[in-house]
Amino acid sequence: MISLLHQRQDPTLIDHTATTKRSGSDTLRSRRNPRDEERQPLIQQRQQQTLEQRYTSPAISAEAPEQEQRSFEYSWSLKLHGLIASFTVSSLYTLSSYFVPAVNAIPIFNWMSLGFVDLNAWQWYFTPSFSYIGQGIIMGLPTTLSMLLGCVIGWGILSPVAYYAGWAPGPIDDWKTGSKGWILWISLGVMIAESCVSLIVVLVRSIVKTVRRKQEERLYAVASNSNEPVQEETIEHVLEEEVIEVDAPVSQQVSRKVATIGLIASTILCVVMVRAVFGPEAMPVGMTIISIVIAMFLSVLGVRALGETDLNPVSGIGKLSQCITATLMPGAIVANLIAGGIAEAGAQQAGDLMQDLKTGHLLGASPKAQFYGQMIGSFASVFIATGAYLLYRTVYCIPGPEFPVPTAQVWLDMSRLVNGHPLPPHVSEFVFAFAVLFAVFVLIKELCPDHQKQGWVRFIPQGIAFAIGMYNPPNFTLARVIGGLIVHFWNKFCDVPEYKHKQNHHGLRAWIEPYRAVGGKVFIVVVASGFVLGEGTFAIVNMTMRAFNVPHF
Structure with missing residues (x-):
């Protein structure tokens, strides 16, 4: 999105790795001399050199750069048109939903049952939110189908069972006595089981990788220093090609001194603010410090899980912190909530920062510049986020x-x-049954061979997505499933060989063909971003109109 808005080349097409071959004269792990790093050009300059080499290659004609530039500008124009169009459509829907609120809760399931069953009372209605559809496109079909499965089992099966069996006799949407609160516990069990098992797998893999690396270093040291012949198969794994991620120069990295000072300062600030907001009785200083230490370790696991699976299990991380805190300070519900909040917030921010830095790395940005940008943004968000919450609380x-x-x-x-x-x-x-089931699912997905992950294993539902579909009402899930189906069929459409599309081009296919041929699979993600941005922007407009009591139907 950043490269699109700034009319730059797609950064994901640039190789950010360097491949080296380890031999007897090299160290086991290729590491750069810090002094050499300082003399290296900036990442952006290296990327520009890569592009220049591509343009000046003898195998490419002199007209190639101009043709490639025209092709890039045409692709950029189509994507920008898609972004503007999707933003406009989503904005118009959001604006119309203020004047006609009924569009947010369309009782299509009552219509399908011809009114014989009041499915609307069981929370089954449809919200045609373009933002939800866009989020479903970004999530993808497997995640949204897992949410749909949780929605059907939770709201379509377990909720009626609990109500008619007398286990949840209260109103359907009541958190304490209704089936809405009853099925919430099942989703909570699934989230905790999935998160805990996933984090344990990540932790074990990290330990195994560390031990294996130490063993390789010892083997290599023996092979390098010993005059006796060493069997080739003993050290063949240390002579393979290694792909190294090209990092930023030291001058552009955040120093350890700054990171240490920031950690100490933020810890002190957290302790002071918790004491000021909740009081010394609710959360002692010692428990706050313990919660921060727990959050630090859990954040590392969260970042690893997010980096490997694109899913940050912050809900499970918060619950783990709650369990630990309950053993240290039993009976203190408020302190338990605070400790869990610190752990979840730490894991969430750590994961977001990791993704931001990765994006900056792909774009050739300086990590130090990003760090200062994060500091400025964090300071501004203290006032913006608090003001936005107060405004929402005033209106809604x-x-x-x-x-x-x-x-x-x-x-x-x-x-x-x-x-x-x-x-x-x-x-x-x-x-217990659902927690065990999804714990087994995680182990199967994590431990099965890679060649099976594209087979039957990919049909195993995702636990976190399943739980989200269960504890949120169906309207939260249904539009996202539509988005997942859209991206699935669009990707299949893009995979069809081009010659099949050239036959009988007319109507919708003729109109959409340029977007498929030029925009490719990334085009639908651009459209999804427009959907989310449009509704998010005009939601503020709707809230402002509501604050001023603008009339509506």
Whole structure:
């Protein structure tokens, strides 16, 4: 998106790695001399040199650069048109939803049942949100289908079962006595099982990699220093090609001194603010420091999980912190919530920062410049985010119909559970069964060979997505499934050989062919971004109109 908005080449097409071959005269791990790094050109300059070499290659004619530039500008123009069009459509829908609120809750399932079953009372209605569709496009079909499975099992099967069996006799949408609160425990069990097992797998793999690297270094040291012949198969794994990620020069990296000072300062600030907001009785200083230390270790696991799976299990990380805190300070529900919040916030911010730095690396940005940008943005967000929340709270009832905040109930229920509160009737059996089932699913997906992951293993549902589909109402999931189907069929459309599209081009196919041929698979992600941006921007407009009591239907 950044390269599109700034009319730059796609950074993902540039190779950011260097391949080296380790031999008897090299060290086991290729590492640069810091003094050499300081003399290296900036990443952006190296990328420009790569492009210049491509343009000046003898195998390419003199007209190639001009033709490639025209092709790039045409591709950029099509993507920008797609972004503007999707932003406009999403904005118009969001604006119309203020004047006609009924479009946010279309009872299509009541229409399908011809009114014989009031499925709307069971939360089954459709919200045609373009932002939801865009998020589904970005998530992809496997994730959205896992959400749909959780939605169907939770809201279509377990919710009616719990209600008619008398396990949840209250109103459907009641968190305490209704089936909405009952199935919430099952989703919580799935989230904890998935997160814990995934984090354990990541931790074990990290330990194994570290031990293996130490063993390789010892083997290589023996092979290099010993005059006795060493069997080739003993050290063949240390003579393979190694792909090294080209890092930024030392002058552009954030120093350890700055990182250490920032860590100490932010820890002190966290302790002071927690004490000022909640008081010394709710959270002692020692428990706050312990919560920060726990958050540091859990954040490392969260970053590793996010980097390897594109999923940051912050919900499970927060629950782990709650469990640890409950053993250290039993009976303190408020302190338990604070500790879990510190751990989840730390893991969330660590994961976001990692993704930002990776994006900057692909774009050739300086990590130090990004660090200062993060500091400026964090300071500004203290006022912007707080002001936005106060504005939302003034206009809307939180929690309320528009913003039920289901995650808050998850946190509260978990805090009550670890501090001795009982579970609802007969839900523990389902929690245990689903937790074990998805723990086994994680182990199967993580431990199976790579060649099987494109086979039957890819049909195993994702636990976190399944749980999200269960504790959110169906309208949260259905539009996202539509987005997942859109990106799936668009990718299949892009994979079809071009010659098949050249036959009988007319109508919709003739109009969409240039976007497929030029924009490719990335074009649909650009459209999805426009959907999300449009609704997010005009949601503020709707909120402002509501604050000024602009009339609507």
